Amino acid sequence: MTLTLTTTSVEQTRTLGTALASLLVPGVVVVAAGGLGAGKTAMAQGLASGLGVTDRVTSPTFTLLASHDAHNERGIRTMLHADLYRAHSGEEVDDLAIGEMVESGAVCFVEWGDRAPDVFGSERVFVTITQGQDQDERTISIANHSTVITDQDLHRVLGAWVR
Amino acid sequence: MTTGRILAIESSCDETAAAVVTRDLRVLSSVVSSQIALHESFGGVVPEIAGRAHLEVMEPVIEAALREAGGSITEPGVDAVAVTAGPGLIGSLLVGLSSAKALCLAWGLPLLAVNHMEGHLFAAQLEVPDLAFPAVTLLVSGGHTEFIEVRGPGQYRLLGATIDDAAGEAYDKVARYLGLGYPGGPALDRLAQLGNPKAISLPRAMKNEGLDVSFSGLKSAVIRAVDGDPSLAIEDIAASFQAAAVDVLVIKAMRAVDLVGARTLVLGGGVAANSELRRRCAEEAHAAGIACALPSMAMCTDNAAMIGAAGWHQFLSVGPSSLRMAANPSWQLDMERDA
Numbered sequence: 001m002t003l004t005l006t007t008t009s010v011e012q013t014r015t016l017g018t019a020l021a022s023l024l025v026p027g028v029v030v031v032a033a034g035g036l037g038a039g040k041t042a043m044a045q046g047l048a049s050g051l052g053v054t055d056r057v058t059s060p061t062f063t064l065l066a067s068h069d070a071h072n073e074r075g076i077r078t079m080l081h082a083d084l085y086r087a088h089s090g091e092e093v094d095d096l097a098i099g100e101m102v103e104s105g106a107v108c109f110v111e112w113g114d115r116a117p118d119v120f121g122s123e124r125v126f127v128t129i130t131q132g133q134d135q136d137e138r139t140i141s142i143a144n145h146s147t148v149i150t151d152q153d154l155h156r157v158l159g160a161w162v163r
Numbered sequence: 164m165t166t167g168r169i170l171a172i173e174s175s176c177d178e179t180a181a182a183v184v185t186r187d188l189r190v191l192s193s194v195v196s197s198q199i200a201l202h203e204s205f206g207g208v209v210p211e212i213a214g215r216a217h218l219e220v221m222e223p224v225i226e227a228a229l230r231e232a233g234g235s236i237t238e239p240g241v242d243a244v245a246v247t248a249g250p251g252l253i254g255s256l257l258v259g260l261s262s263a264k265a266l267c268l269a270w271g272l273p274l275l276a277v278n279h280m281e282g283h284l285f286a287a288q289l290e291v292p293d294l295a296f297p298a299v300t301l302l303v304s305g306g307h308t309e310f311i312e313v314r315g316p317g318q319y320r321l322l323g324a325t326i327d328d329a330a331g332e333a334y335d336k337v338a339r340y341l342g343l344g345y346p347g348g349p350a351l352d353r354l355a356q357l358g359n360p361k362a363i364s365l366p367r368a369m370k371n372e373g374l375d376v377s378f379s380g381l382k383s384a385v386i387r388a389v390d391g392d393p394s395l396a397i398e399d400i401a402a403s404f405q406a407a408a409v410d411v412l413v414i415k416a417m418r419a420v421d422l423v424g425a426r427t428l429v430l431g432g433g434v435a436a437n438s439e440l441r442r443r444c445a446e447e448a449h450a451a452g453i454a455c456a457l458p459s460m461a462m463c464t465d466n467a468a469m470i471g472a473a474g475w476h477q478f479l480s481v482g483p484s485s486l487r488m489a490a491n492p493s494w495q496l497d498m499e500r501d502a
Contacts, residue, residue, distance in 0.1 A: 036336050036340060036382060036383070036386055037379065037382055037383030037386055041327055041328070041379065042327075042379075045327075055493075056324065056326065058324075058325055058326065058327055058328070058329070059327060059328045059329065059332055059379075061305070061306075061328070061329075061332045061335075061336075062176070062304070062305035062306035062329060062331065062332055063176070063250075063251070063252070063306045064252055065252060065492075066493070067492055067493050068493070085336075095215060095254055096252070096254070097253070097254065135387065
């Protein structure tokens, strides 16, 4: 199932990330795509906030992968925040060992994840952010490719954002 | 018998590095993998990111550092081994830390686990031994944009940081958008010197608020300006971006200097090579009547000599680390967050 949503400010994109967090369970990877300045990091910040991460979440472009302690009631103890902007090959992405870490109970938000969408296991949610009509408007499609999040829950939590 | 030397190893991100540093902080050798001739041994292919790359070059880099300082793997001529244990990529950190532990076991020497960020804060002291404290260090690179009060070795306070993109990241992403290749920070800097910094009006985010900075909006504003007016000269775009980015960094740095009564402004990190940032920092520090420490490029970017300097501080003031010490990818430097 794919939902197509609209946000009209960076704050709304962040809030959408927080809403998305309420759907996550251990082992899910959010594969995010979108150009420079689309709002991927903002969504990651909202997601982190929804998972009870207290660290400051910034862009991991140069550090490639950040690991944040999470505090929530859904058993997610770690939020990984990856960025494939600098990656050259699937092998390099493999070296980040994201698959192993999510298997042991973390969730992961991957910016530029569309550059290697197939190396993150089977529990994936695809997020694609594109520029809307106005400067601050974004069209955000969310495609549920997981077995652990139901389409019904996706619609219940995010349906209000559909325009 | 003590030698007054330590071997230092760094592998937290892209660079594999080793150095030998004396107790009085003289750098006897400092080898960074990208500098040595790897072509013969590795067929010219040096992956930029992979942790595996560290594994391939770690041993030759350590051997080169020991050799340049007059030692060898069998006769190292050092008193201890310092190594970066975090923050960084776990796979990359493990290569350095495991190598250091193995050498410590083989040589019967103590291990010194060092925080990478503390290394950056010590880098300036390798070149400016009589640096006056308190200092404000602006640590600015692809991964960091932080304003740190340094009251003395081991005494730090985080004053402000980026809330989204690091400054170096904004440079490289704008450069790539302008078709300058990657990493494009230095190319953008060169172009900027030919353009008009007032050609495009760009935001200085949070200019009047606190000591945090934001570069995400500036990046987006440049992209919008470029998309909106294809006739803009690339030199003018570069100059306008550079003026806005450096403005924010310098304004905040000087605010930090005022706040803590700093006697020295220190630049560190890869973006410290930026010509405009160096010029403006020196100018503003001079106007404020304080010193400005601008370390060389080799000392600003990741290297092991700075890990050696931080290692000596730890050796003399705290003591060795346990050989059970684990790598810590998110090791926060022991500093308070300014309330």
